[in-house]
Amino acid sequence: MPETFILIPGRTSRQGTTLNEGKYTDDYKDETNTLIASGDDMRRLGIADGDLVRMWNEVGSVVLPCKSASAGEMPSGLLFISYGPTSCHLMKAETHGSGMPDSKGMDVFLERVATG
């Protein structure tokens, strides 16, 4: 049974600098297509740094590399990704009458797929 997590997309310094270099550069793609998880969660799920994981919800599914957060950065159960095409792929359309889709705090499933 895959575990559920809360995914928080957000801005990073590298996302900002590589965005200016171009949305089609390898660095931008790499930055916005890497998942960050807490070391505890990765150990529990048998995910090594750089392994490929599948993350999905009712909207979509993505396969991407997973890396460990720095110590103390992320509590267990939380995932982080830089804003970009991958995070938008999982974004629900519903705006709850606000105009704003739920772009942070998405419920997702996670499982390890392959060695990176």
Next chain:
Amino acid sequence: MSVAEQTQESTLPSLTIVKDAACTFCGCVCDDMELTVENNRITKAKNACVLGKAWFLNHHIDDRPDATIKGQPVSYEEAIEYAADILLNARNPVTYGLSDTTCEAQRVAVAITDWVGGTVDTTTSVCHGPSGMAFQGVGEVTATLGEIKNRADCVIYWGGNPAESHPRHFTRYSLTPKGQFLPNGRKDRYAVLIDVRKTKSAKAMDEFIQIKPRCDFELIWAMRALAKGVEVGPEIEQKTGVPLAQLQALVDRMKTAKFGVILFGMGLTMTRGKHMNTEAVLSLARDLNKFTRWTAKPMRGHGNVTGADNVVSWSTGYPFGVNLSRGYPRFNPGEYTTSDLLLRGEADAAMIIASDPMSNFCQQARDHFVRIPTIVLDPKLSESAKVATVAFTTATYGINVAGTAYRMDDVPIYLRPAFQSKYRSDYEILKAIETRIRERQLAAS
């Protein structure tokens, strides 16, 4: 003061130094840039942060047609005519984007939307739109960044990571600078970060409070209660992850500060609760004014998204998501916001200015976007420009185009361009579309 000083150097035939230029990459709109321009490239950006440097030093002018229709290069005049056709033939067109262009262009975009009876919406609807709703609901106790710099001895950053998203906010405005009433700068301020993640911003703080995801509203409401002396039970820790004693100590400190500010990010607006979260923060700031001076400000992202709010507000009375089809403005987020209009298949044409919905909207909205006639103005060949019916290549505001941008605290800043682009500005293109629309409307009446 002169805007640009030509420096004659024999080895560098074209060297220009542009002083007091403004960076429009983020909402800080730092206007102390000193740009070195060599042969139409910016080679140095003194005072810029890492993001600002990336913004200026990577800037180059693409070699693309002035305009295309269905991907084929056409004359500028043909493209203007076709764009006017699209907007005049639509029953429910939407104008969207506007956060990365000048206020002058924003104003014309609102006028066009009014002439054709469409909806005008900006990227605010997918960043701080919920804050805009909250301002209308409970008001905003506000301050400029200058006041914050000179007075704020207690600063709370909530649901944001300025160290990475607004790198100079700490050093130029809110944390380290010495102010009129804070002669020792950083030492005179108490800084707190409240977030679900211990981000790089936490290192710069006196206190970091790690909150459980989706519990911001509950935490803010508990703080409102504590500020008013209402009892809060210890179970607040189980709900929010924050011990009652820590919360009480923070509220006590807030009540005894001389001048406080809560700077909140999209951790509040993009997550469950949305405008309720921001209403709660604004209410907390308002409540604290019974004891001392407190303010709350959203940390705005795009360079002129604040200008978009201002221009749309002073043109229509509302900040975003405004429908003008009845000849008077109607504001209804969820109904007149672009993501919803596209998702429900209601918009039958779209004009996008300096934004890329094909990259960051949900799939259903994108599917509809490619089905309807679209006009896209963008300096880059964005995903939206690639699928646009009519695409205009534009000059980049701030770097190639002069005009006005509003800093995140609603202070207008004049933009001093570094060099000319061969492409037209958003303003020029929009003005031409507006002129053509009016000529045809008047001829028809």
